[in-house]
Amino acid sequence: MLSDYRIRAAIILLAAALIGGSALLVSWLRSPESAGALIGGPFALTDQTGRQVTEQDFRGKLMLIYFGFVFCPDACPTALANMTDAIEQLGPAGEDVVPVFITVDPERDTEEVLRDYAEAFHPRLKALRGTPEQTAEVARAYRIYFKKAAETAPGEYLVDHSSIVFLMGRNGRYLTHFTHMTLPEPMAAEIKKRL
Numbered sequence: 520m521l522s523d524y525r526i527r528a529a530i531i532l533l534a535a536a537l538i539g540g541s542a543l544l545v546s547w548l549r550s551p552e553s554a555g556a557l558i559g560g561p562f563a564l565t566d567q568t569g570r571q572v573t574e575q576d577f578r579g580k581l582m583l584i585y586f587g588f589v590f591c592p593d594a595c596p597t598a599l600a601n602m603t604d605a606i607e608q609l610g611p612a613g614e615d616v617v618p619v620f621i622t623v624d625p626e627r628d629t630e631e632v633l634r635d636y637a638e639a640f641h642p643r644l645k646a647l648r649g650t651p652e653q654t655a656e657v658a659r660a661y662r663i664y665f666k667k668a669a670e671t672a673p674g675e676y677l678v679d680h681s682s683i684v685f686l687m688g689r690n691g692r693y694l695t696h697f698t699h700m701t702l703p704e705p706m707a708a709e710i711k712k713r714l
């Protein structure tokens with residue numbers, strides 16, 4: 520009888536510890552500090568002028584990064600318009616923020632396509648592409664999901680992708696994030712706090 524009681528008490532204690540532990544883990548995973556530990560990292564890509572770039576080239580500047588594809592009809596142009604407007608609203612201080620677009624469709628988004636696209640948004644926009652492997656790697660580092668949808672005609676397809684605008688610090692570490700719907704004013708205000 521006594522051992523039965525002890526076993527029951529031990530089970531209850533164990534369950535309580537598990538619940539408490541997972542609650543702590545969940546709150547840690549939701550905190551910005553943990554997100555900072557999980558998002559970003561090294562990358563090696565090519566910009567719209569054919570220059571090799573790595574994350575080291577952006578040290579000392581803030582990066583405002585978005586992943587998408589040029590043929591995207593909605594989220595991508597909205598995100599890039601909001602990002603670049605936010606940077607402009609910061610005035611001269613905005614020069615410390617580099618807008619970065621990383622394509623998840625390097626097959627169609629060639630250097631030339633990216634050059635035209637970048638010019639349409641901002642003179643300092645870095646439009647980056649990699650091999651399929653480099654693209655998968657950088658997307659994994661930023662916890663970005665992307666998947667090519669079925670072709671509707673030869674070469675015509677959409678790419679389903681996460682839509683998050685990341686703000687990375689001068690040391691390359693994650694600071695905060697926005698969505699493509701975040702308007703330029705609140706985005707600029709959040710960036711300003713971290714300049």
Ligand code: NI
Nearest residue numbers: 587591594595
């Ligand atoms: Ni898009």
